Every structure is written in C-alpha cells, then in structure tokens.
Amino acid sequence: MADSKKVRKEDLAGLLTEWSRDYAVLAPSRADGVARMAAWDGEDISFLDWYRNTINPVKSLFLPPVEEMFSISxxxxxxxxxLPPKDDTGCLVxxxxxxxxxxxxxxxxxxxxxxxxxxxxxxxxxxxVVGLCCTNPCDSCFCTSVDSGPAATAGMDIMFTDIGDNLLVEGISRKGKELVAGNATLAKATRTDENRARKIRLAAEKKITRKIDTGDSKERLLAVFEDESFWQQVSAKCVSCGVCTLLCxxxxxxxxxxxxxxxxGSRCRSLDSCAFSSYTKMPMENPRADKWRRVRNKLCHKYEFYPMxxxxIACTGCGRCIRLCPVNWDITQVLDSLPAKHESKI
Amino acid sequence: MTITDISHRKMFPARGNVYLPHMVVINKIIDEAPDVRTFHFNFKDKALSEKFTFESGQFGEFSVFGHGEAPFCISSSPTRPDHLECTVKRTGRLTNALHRLSVGAEIGFRGPYGNGFPLEELKGKNLVFVAGGIGLAPLRSLIWNVLDNREDYGKLDIVYGARSPADLVYKYDLASWQKDDRFNMAVTVDRGDEKWQGTVGFVPQVLEHVAPSAQDAVAVVCGPPIMIRFTFPVLDKLGFTSEQMITTLEKRMKCGIGKCGRCNIGNIYVCRDGPVFNYQQVMDLVSSEY
Structure with a gap:
C-alpha cells in the first residue's frame, strides 16, 4: 500500500469528471434491476452503495457480444x-x-x-481498468479458491477501496501509477486509512465461504476424463443454454x-459457446454431439486445458455461472465431486 | 506442456489485420467428382503473389462474401507457385455458394494456416501415401512437392481409393502418376462399375496387399475417419511405428488461428497446432474426440 492516495467520497464525482476529459468513463449503472457498465452520467456515484457486480463480465467491453469486423460492398x-472507423478515445472503466x-x-x-x-x-x-475492491461478495463467489480474492489487483491499473468516508486509491500498473501520481484531487493516505483498508479487505475475504480445492484439479480431471458415466451424471441437468459461457x-x-x-453487408463476430452442439458440427460428424462431452469440454477447458x-486456471471465481444457471448447475459442487487422485486409480 | 511455438511460421495478414481476407480470383474450375470441384485461383495483388509461400498440408480460410468463411487445404504444391488450388466438396452453405461461382469470380483468402507436413523429416525416407476420397487433396500437394524434388526421397508408394470410380479425384494426376515409373501406385474403389477394370477393395486391405516395407519409411494417411481407423492397424502390422504414421485431423473451424475455440481436442487446437500429427501425437492427446 506504499504511495497510496485517497479521495473523499463527495469528491469522487469530481475525480471522474476530471478523467472524463481524457477518457470515456464507464461506471456501474442500474436499469431494470440489472447492473451494467455504462457511460458515466457525470454525477451519479450511488453505485458505491448498491453495486456488487455487473451482469455482463468486463470482457463484454473488449470482446463485445456482437461486433462488425469489416463491411463488405x-x-x-x-x-x-x-474496417470500422478507428476509435482513438481512451476508455476508463x-x-x-x-x-x-x-x-x-x-x-x-x-x-x-x-x-x-x-x-x-x-x-x-x-x-x-479501475478496480473496486469487493466488500460485499455474493454467496456464489469463490474467487479465493482460484488465485483471486476480493482485494486482488491482477489486471487492474488502479484499485479503489471503500474505507468509509474516503476511498483508498492505489496505482497498480505503470499506467495506473502515473495517472494517480499527478492527480491533485487525490490526497496522501494516512497510516490509519491503510490500516482501515487492510481490515476491510480481511473482513471481505472472510465473507467468501464457498471454497474448493483446486490444487490438483488438473490431475483429478485428467483421471476421470474418459469416465463417461461420471460426465453423464455431472451433465444430466444441463439444458445447454450456454449462459454460463456467454456470461463467463x-x-x-x-x-x-x-x-x-x-x-x-458486413462480416461480424459474435460470442459462441461450447455448450451448443452446432459449435463443433461438421457436415458428416460432430465430435461433441453428446451433451456430456460438451459439459466436459467446458469444465476441462477452464481447469485442465487452459492451465496446460x-x-x-481459466476461472476467476466470479460465481456468475452459479448465480445465472437456470437449473442450478454448480461448478464448485462438480469440482468437489471429482474423485481424489488415489480413489480414481483403483 | 505449454502452447506450441509457431513464431517461425510465415504470415501474410492483409493490412496487418489477421482476419481481413486477401482478394483472389478464380481462373479455372475442374469438375472432379459428383459434388467435388477444384478451383484454381490467384491473388489480385500481384506483389502478394510474388511473395506468398506456404507448406504442403497448410490450409486457408476461404470467403464467399455474404456467405462466410470455411477452411480448405491448399491442394496444389508450393513447388508450382503459378497459382493456388483447392478442392471442395459441396456439403453446406458456403461450399454451395462456392460451387455456384464461375471463372472470374472474386473470393477471399486468408492464410496459410496450420503446421503442414514435416518435409524436413520426410527427406531421405521411403514414403507411403495412403488416401481415401477427397482426402487426396492435402496429400496431392505433398506428392507433387516430393515429385518435384524426387532425388531427396527414397521409394514412393501410393494407395488411393474412393467409393466408386466416379468418386476418384484428380483423375488427370492419377493417369500421369500411373505412367510414372518413379513410384508404385495402386488405385482401388469400394465398388466398381461396368467400365472399371482396376482393383476393387477397401484402402486398408489393398494397402495390406501392397505391403510396403516399414524400413526407413513414413506413411502419410489422409481420408475419412473410418478409413484412417482401419489403416493404422494395417500399418502397425507392416511394422510401422506410431511415429512413422502421419495423418491430418479435421474439425469445424472458424478463425483458423487458435482463438475461436471449436477445433480443440483437449488442449490442442487443430487449426493452430495441427492439422498434421503423427499417430503417437494423436494417441497422446488428452481427449479421444478426434
């Protein structure tokens, strides 16, 4: 927390306004009871009170659900x-x-x-990417099991932590440190501020009670990989809707x-999902026509193939796939149910 | 295991954007078999034609604008750079659209993608080419490549088969290869017709009959999965080790560059890490979804 800064909550709108001069600023916004990242309206910072996480993951801003790759005439x-018109505007999320x-x-x-x-x-x-430390995680969150956590900074340029009347501000990346260093709205944080942040983070971490052992999940998945009955059982209730992948x-x-x-016309790319059988369908055959193979691929991509x-691990424990699944398929339960290595060898 | 290093591969992205196709023009169309056509094409950009290179076994993503993109192997040989060729069976939306085009039509091409055949490893070896149906397309690129550098290789055998005489592709090549005494060729069909006087029988059986020696040899096998499945045991019986058997795998692809996800078999992407694998590598895959 060295060189950390702080900003009073009533000055946050001012800070974001300042950043709006150089960047298109996005912030959590709520419509129809759903939180999304949207263009900041220039005043509302009430998300500090109600916001837990957006329904769309942040990837949607970088890999949009649908985008034009080029137009054709x-x-x-x-x-x-x-190519689509070039956009040079910086974006601050x-x-x-x-x-x-x-x-x-x-x-x-x-x-x-x-x-x-x-x-x-x-x-x-x-x-x-301006992060906001999690102080009120959801029941479905399991970030601490997958190398993340409510106060993890990976992937952020700057991190904010709500410490009551103030927000603690830390530059994480070089880009973020530069942005924080020269800013007059930010004051130097005191030892008390930092200690308060530390306590809040510890408390947040304690709130994450959903835990899985991922230490040898790669090996355990490999051990059951060819066990069709295991995957049949695991995938039985899946309806192949794809929500766990599209919003992952x-x-x-x-x-x-x-x-x-x-x-x-145009050539577009759109999100696809390995939960759909059309995803791998070829004229004469389909290697993953069976649902259990698709569920196996989804889980193994995250916990076995990508790590290889x-x-x-290609999972951050955000819990969306648990919260949003229409049939309550729970990735943590499935990972928990993997036989321990010594069991599967018998 | 980490991701395969492919930094040595030649890339020709249009305007630096890997997804932008180059414009190519179809300058010849050959009817090969029912629903199978070969398209000869050239880049519109002459400068690109000059510098474009590829390896036998590599493929391209072909666009019919308005219909999308699909991957096809380049069936001509890099030793004959006058034009490029691809052979396409009509099976779906894009291939139907491609088959409706005539000479002079403009399509899109990006590539070359994939690893191609390990030419350096094949040099000095006796080669056994085993192909079924349109599976001859990627092998044809390799066969012409080898014939154009004949002195670099040992004995050559080809066993090629199709369901019927009409389904044999590249009949003009087969005729010229049959007359060529630089290699031994066996052509077979599953079922003959009244005019067919050649061999009748499945490729694996004919291969067993031809019985090429495994000594200093590599077998390259391309064809429908069922043929490949029955060919490996025959090669095994003939003494070929799993490292001496090479094949190409086929999967649905979109991006061609290992990103869109669908062609994975476990942790490998057929488009990026393949499509050419030896049988040992295939058996070592995490998944049997090949």
Missing part, C-alpha cells in the same frame, strides 16, 4: 472491404471487480498469441458470420 470490379479484472490477463494471452487479434487488443490498449468472464469462443443484402497451455 460488391461492385462490378469486385469487393471492397472496409471504473468499478471493475477483482474477479473480472483478473479475467483480462487470462484473455490477453489468448488474443496476443502468435496471430494478434487487432479488435480485442486495440480496445485493451486504449483502456484503463474468461470464455472467449466466438463465431464469424456474414450478413449481406443487395451487395452491401497458460499455467493459470
């Missing part, structure tokens, strides 16, 4: 393809929860790999499609 000489912030570092490696994904990376490079902060699967009428490639 046909004329007598052939086709003309044009205020209030990102630690679980969602962490998802960005998990997604970055995928989109940076070998062939860079210009759409995702351009948005990432123009963004400032770390799921990034997408589809690419054209839409064109009268010689004008990039070391980390």
């Amino acid at each position: 046909r004329n007598e000489r052939g086709h003309r393809i044009e 205020f209030g990102v929860r630690p679980c969602d912030a962490r998802s960005l570092i998990l997604l970055d490696v995928v989109f940076e790999d070998a062939y860079e994904d210009p759409y995702y990376l351009d948005r990432r490079r123009r963004s400032i 902060p770390t799921c990034y699967c997408f589809d690419i499609n054209d839409a064109m009428t009268g010689g004008e 490639l990039f070391d980390n």
Whole structure:
C-alpha cells in the first residue's frame, strides 16, 4: 500500500469528471434491476452503495457480444472491404471487480498469441481498468479458491477501496501509477486509512465461504476424463443454454458470420459457446454431439486445458455461472465431486 | 506442456489485420467428382503473389462474401507457385455458394494456416501415401512437392481409393502418376462399375496387399475417419511405428488461428497446432474426440 492516495467520497464525482476529459468513463449503472457498465452520467456515484457486480463480465467491453469486423460492398470490379472507423478515445472503466479484472490477463494471452487479434487488443490498449475492491461478495463467489480474492489487483491499473468516508486509491500498473501520481484531487493516505483498508479487505475475504480445492484439479480431471458415466451424471441437468459461457468472464469462443443484402453487408463476430452442439458440427460428424462431452469440454477447458497451455486456471471465481444457471448447475459442487487422485486409480 | 511455438511460421495478414481476407480470383474450375470441384485461383495483388509461400498440408480460410468463411487445404504444391488450388466438396452453405461461382469470380483468402507436413523429416525416407476420397487433396500437394524434388526421397508408394470410380479425384494426376515409373501406385474403389477394370477393395486391405516395407519409411494417411481407423492397424502390422504414421485431423473451424475455440481436442487446437500429427501425437492427446 506504499504511495497510496485517497479521495473523499463527495469528491469522487469530481475525480471522474476530471478523467472524463481524457477518457470515456464507464461506471456501474442500474436499469431494470440489472447492473451494467455504462457511460458515466457525470454525477451519479450511488453505485458505491448498491453495486456488487455487473451482469455482463468486463470482457463484454473488449470482446463485445456482437461486433462488425469489416463491411463488405460488391461492385462490378469486385469487393471492397472496409474496417470500422478507428476509435482513438481512451476508455476508463471504473468499478471493475477483482474477479473480472483478473479475467483480462487470462484473455490477453489468448488474443496476443502468435496471430494478434487487432479488435480485442486495440480496445485493451486504449483502456484503463479501475478496480473496486469487493466488500460485499455474493454467496456464489469463490474467487479465493482460484488465485483471486476480493482485494486482488491482477489486471487492474488502479484499485479503489471503500474505507468509509474516503476511498483508498492505489496505482497498480505503470499506467495506473502515473495517472494517480499527478492527480491533485487525490490526497496522501494516512497510516490509519491503510490500516482501515487492510481490515476491510480481511473482513471481505472472510465473507467468501464457498471454497474448493483446486490444487490438483488438473490431475483429478485428467483421471476421470474418459469416465463417461461420471460426465453423464455431472451433465444430466444441463439444458445447454450456454449462459454460463456467454456470461463467463474468461470464455472467449466466438463465431464469424456474414450478413449481406443487395451487395452491401458486413462480416461480424459474435460470442459462441461450447455448450451448443452446432459449435463443433461438421457436415458428416460432430465430435461433441453428446451433451456430456460438451459439459466436459467446458469444465476441462477452464481447469485442465487452459492451465496446460497458460499455467493459470481459466476461472476467476466470479460465481456468475452459479448465480445465472437456470437449473442450478454448480461448478464448485462438480469440482468437489471429482474423485481424489488415489480413489480414481483403483 | 505449454502452447506450441509457431513464431517461425510465415504470415501474410492483409493490412496487418489477421482476419481481413486477401482478394483472389478464380481462373479455372475442374469438375472432379459428383459434388467435388477444384478451383484454381490467384491473388489480385500481384506483389502478394510474388511473395506468398506456404507448406504442403497448410490450409486457408476461404470467403464467399455474404456467405462466410470455411477452411480448405491448399491442394496444389508450393513447388508450382503459378497459382493456388483447392478442392471442395459441396456439403453446406458456403461450399454451395462456392460451387455456384464461375471463372472470374472474386473470393477471399486468408492464410496459410496450420503446421503442414514435416518435409524436413520426410527427406531421405521411403514414403507411403495412403488416401481415401477427397482426402487426396492435402496429400496431392505433398506428392507433387516430393515429385518435384524426387532425388531427396527414397521409394514412393501410393494407395488411393474412393467409393466408386466416379468418386476418384484428380483423375488427370492419377493417369500421369500411373505412367510414372518413379513410384508404385495402386488405385482401388469400394465398388466398381461396368467400365472399371482396376482393383476393387477397401484402402486398408489393398494397402495390406501392397505391403510396403516399414524400413526407413513414413506413411502419410489422409481420408475419412473410418478409413484412417482401419489403416493404422494395417500399418502397425507392416511394422510401422506410431511415429512413422502421419495423418491430418479435421474439425469445424472458424478463425483458423487458435482463438475461436471449436477445433480443440483437449488442449490442442487443430487449426493452430495441427492439422498434421503423427499417430503417437494423436494417441497422446488428452481427449479421444478426434
């Protein structure tokens, strides 16, 4: 917490207004009882009181549910393809929860790999992620089991912590530190402020009671991988709706499609889901026509395949897949039910 | 295990954006078999034609604008860079749209993607090519590649089969290869017709009959999954080790570059880490969803 700053709550709107001059500022906003990141309206900071997490994970800002990759127009000489107009505006997202912030570092490696994904990376490079420490986690949260936690800073540029009358402000990345360092609205935090933040964070961590043992989940999944009856049982109630993947902060699967009428149209990409059997369907066969294979792929991608490639578990414990599942499929229960390594060897 | 390093691969992204297709023009269409056509095409951008290179076994993402994109292997050889070829069976929306096009039509191409055949490892070896149906397409690129550098390789055998005489593709190549005494070729069909005077029988059985030696040899197998499944045991019987058997895997693909997710088998992405694998690598996969 060295060099930490603070801002009085009544000055937060002023700070965001200041940042609005250089960035398009997004903040949690509520409509129809659902929280989303939306353009900040210039005054409302009431989210500090009601906001727990947004329904869409923060990935939606960088990998939108649907986006145009390029437009296509046909004329007598052939086709003309044009990229969407370039947007150079920086974007500051205020209030990102630690679980969602962490998802960005998990997604970055995928989109940076070998062939860079210009759409995702351009948005990432123009963004400032301002995190908000979790003080009131949900029952479904299990971030502390997957290398995250209510006060984790991975993926953030700056982190705010609500310490009562003030918010503690810490620069995390170089970009974030620079932004915090030169700001006159921010005052230097005292030892008392920092101690208060520490206590609040510990209390928040204690509130996360849902815990799973992920130490050897990779090995345990590998051990049951070919056990069809286990996966049949695990997947029995799944209705393949895809909500757990579409609203998962770390799921990034997408589809690419054209839409064109009268010689004008566009190529779009949209989120796709390994929960859908169409996702892998080929003309003659489908390797994952069976639901149990799709459920196995979803879970194993997060806890086995992705870790094999990039070391980390591709889950941040945000709990959306538990909160939003229409049939109460619970990833933590399934992981808990994996036979211990020594059992499966028998 | 970490992600396969592919930084050495040649990439030709249009305007630096890996998803933007290059415009190519179809300059010849050949009817190969019922619902199967070969398209010859060239880049519209002459400068790109000059510098574009690929490896046998690599594929491209082909666009028919308004209908989307699909992956097809490049079936011509990099040793014959005058134009590129791909052979496509009509099975769905995009392939139907492609089949409706005529010479002069403009389509999109991005690539080349995938690993291609390990040419350096094949040099100096006796090669056994085993193909079924349209599975000859990726092998054809390799076969011409090998023939154009014939002195780099040992003995060559080809066993190729299709369901019926009409389903044999590249009949013009088969005719010229049959006359070529630089290698041994067996063509077979599952079921003949009144004009067919050649061999009748399934590819694995004919392969067993041809019985190529496993000594200093590598077998490259491409075809429908059922053929591949029955071919490996035959090769095993002939003494080929799992490292001496190479195949290509096929999966639904969209991006072609290991991001969109769908072509995964466990932790590998067929588009990015494959599509060429040796049989040992296939058996070592986490999942048997191949």
